Amino acid sequence: MSLNCNEINVVLSELNLEGSFIQDVVQPGYDTVALYTYGKDGARTILICTSQNSCRIHETRRKIVKNDKPLRFMECLKARIKGSRIDSCRQIGLQRIVQIELSHGAERFVLYVRLWSNAANVILCDENNVVVDSLYRRPAKGEVTGGLFTVPEEKPSENRVWQVRTFDDVQAEYSSRFPEGGTLSFNQKIDIWYGEHAETLSREALLVQAEKWYSSSKARMESALERLLKKQNDFSQAEQLRHQGDLILSNIHLIAPKAKFLECDDYETGRTVRILLNPEKTANENAAAYYENYKKAVSGSDSLLHDIELSKKQLEKLEAQYAEIRNEKNPVRIEQLLRRNSTPRQQKKKKHPGxxxxxxxxxxxxxxxxxxxxxxxxxxxxxxxxxxxxxxxxxxxxxxxxxxxxxxxxxxxxxxxxxxxxxxxxxxxxxxxxxxxxxxxxxxxxxxxxxxxxxxxxxxxxxxxxxxxxxxxxxxxxxxxxx
Structure with missing residues (x-):
């Protein structure tokens, strides 16, 4: 469950970020950004998560896992707002959109954090609300570089009252571990609760995504292998093709002009057989076509063994990759494994040029x-x-x-x-x-x-x-x- 509008206000009131400075930015995954800040209350790590059903912003004391390689949005934030001062931090009305105004020398920026489960995003704008970059690029909404971000109006509160969760179970279990009077702040409760539950929710969603990737990949590979095996079975009839060519030449006197088939006795089995002919070709040309297909079948059967073995190894590799994902407990690592398997082929590192x-x-x-x-x-x-x-x-x-x-x-x-x-x-x-x-x-x-x-x-x-x-x-x- 994502934070509701009243819970967001409680989190922001405890953080009191005005006057703090952003010392660093880390993006552990495609849906999470961490801001390392320092202010009058000391150092804080502010976690922003846009994962469905667990959208939130709060202070965390957990270690932030860095990504294998720097991600685009993190590099943009580091270049633009690292070292900047937080002039204000507030929620726009009760819209679940956090507006963080920043100043970096003469430059002014606004970081919008939209915590909607189905359309969450983190958007960096200049002082005129022109988008510098966003966590998720959505051209249809103008949430791309150069687009104009429209700030929603501050509507009056709805009739429905959004309750602030108390997390009594977290307080009872963890209060003894904190020496500060035994009472946990709302940020601490949020950090503990989502640390225990959000990973499970996130892992389950990622496993569903992994299953879809595995099913589609396996179906495609099995279909390719099936085609190769069918072709191999066709090639196994190579001797029959050569024999049919021999029968055509042996019974050339029985073939009428423009005939579509030849009926004759098979001298090996003693049975009557029917052989298809191309009426546009002579008997000798039809026999030559059967011999040519025989040669292709013989030469192709050896090559098919290589392709079939390669396809089987690819299926084994797929099974191993899927097993690795299912056995992984860390959602961040699962996301990284999925990203490795779904990397666009244009971005894959080549083993050779050309x-x-x-x-x-x-x-x-x-x-x-x-x-x-x-x-x-x-x-x-x-x-x-x-x-x-x-x-x-x-x-x-x-x-x-x-x-x-x-x-x-x-x-x-x-x-x-x-x-x-x-x-x-x-x-x-x-x-x-x-x-x-x-x-x-x-x-x-x-x-x-x-x-x-x-x-x-x-x-x-x-x-x-x-x-x-x-x-x-x-x-x-x-x-x-x-x-």
Whole structure:
């Protein structure tokens, strides 16, 4: 339960913050800010919490847990109001909005603390109520940098009387621990009660959020694994494809022009079988198509094993992360774990420069400019890796990482070639020539620009960019990033 309007007035009257100075600001989480103040009553730590159902402001004697890295709003407050004087601190009417007027040299600021359970916020404004920054940015309400904060009117009190809680149970249990006459201040009672109950409430809310993250992530990963297993099952029928091609050639005399299927006796089982045909192709072309699918199935089955194993490991990692969150007792730590798992992919620290794609077990690296090209060449590729680059156009380097005992399949080579064209000035040039060779056959151009290399033992490859192939590759990359 959040503080009501009368409880807020009791808290502020006890704090008596006028004339105090803000010595430091700490933000342990996205919903909490702590102000370290010093005034005539000594040092105080003022806790502001905007968590749903536990919105409050009060003095705390608890240790404030610092975040792993500085958060945006804390850095803003430190830059603007650290060292400032609190000129006044009051609640606007009974609106549960605390107005703290600050002066920092010639500058004047106002810190608004809105303690509404469904719309709580902490907003720093200049003396004209223009928003400098806010804990939660809400553009629709103008609560973003440069917006104008509208101060609500001080309405008369409502007919309903808001009772100030007495917290008798806290007084009875903890009074003996405080030597100051045995009577706890309202701030002390608030600090103790929320210290015991708010964490439980906050932890439960965070666990609900964690369960939603876990359920959606698990469903997505299981769906991806199911698709891979289905594909593996399809590939397990590879021998049947080859056998069907043999049957077509063995019974070519039975195939009429434009036939949609072939009915013949299977010489292995003695049964009559029906084989689908493409009526637009000849018998030899239909047999060749079955043989081609057979080759793809055989080569693809090995790569699928790598992808299936990777998907299973990702599921195991997800289970371990969820177990860690459920076993954690500290809500701040739970929030940090959730934030780690939900970090936008643009903010995730890369293991290498440029982009990467994993296709059927083959790892493709792409440098998009001279700096990334040079960094990849120096630190992330080896002599047995394959290098591709467009001819006669500037562009990124594409590398296919070597797999011991494996030859790069044509499909992977075409995927890499399309990426090389896409990340170059030849993107809209249509039919394009590329050359490719092993990294060990590259040498740096003397006095050349950064990343410039001269290839030897190179081979030529001519392609027309395939939009569908690029869309498929982009889909694979996005799916891998979300996992």
């Amino acid at each position: 982009l990467d794609y994993t296709v059927n077990g083959w790892f493709i690296l792409i440098g998009r400019d001279a700096n990334e090209n040079d960094e990849l060449l120096r630190h992330y590729v080896r002599g047995s890796d394959l290098w591709l680059h467009v001819r006669d156009f500037p562009g990124g380097y594409v590398f296919i990482k070597n797999r011991p005992g494996k030859t790069v399949p044509l499909e992977i080579l075409l995927d890499a070639a399309n990426l090389a064209v896409y990340y170059s000035k030849a993107r809209n040039a249509g039919k394009t020539d590329l050359y490719y060779t092993y990294v060990k056959y590259l040498r740096r151009a003397k006095n050349g620009s950064k990343g410039l290399v001269l290839p030897t033992h190179e081979k030529n490859l001519c392609i027309t960019p395939d939009k569908k192939r690029l869309e498929r590759l982009d889909g694979l990359r996005q799916e891998a990033e979300w996992q």
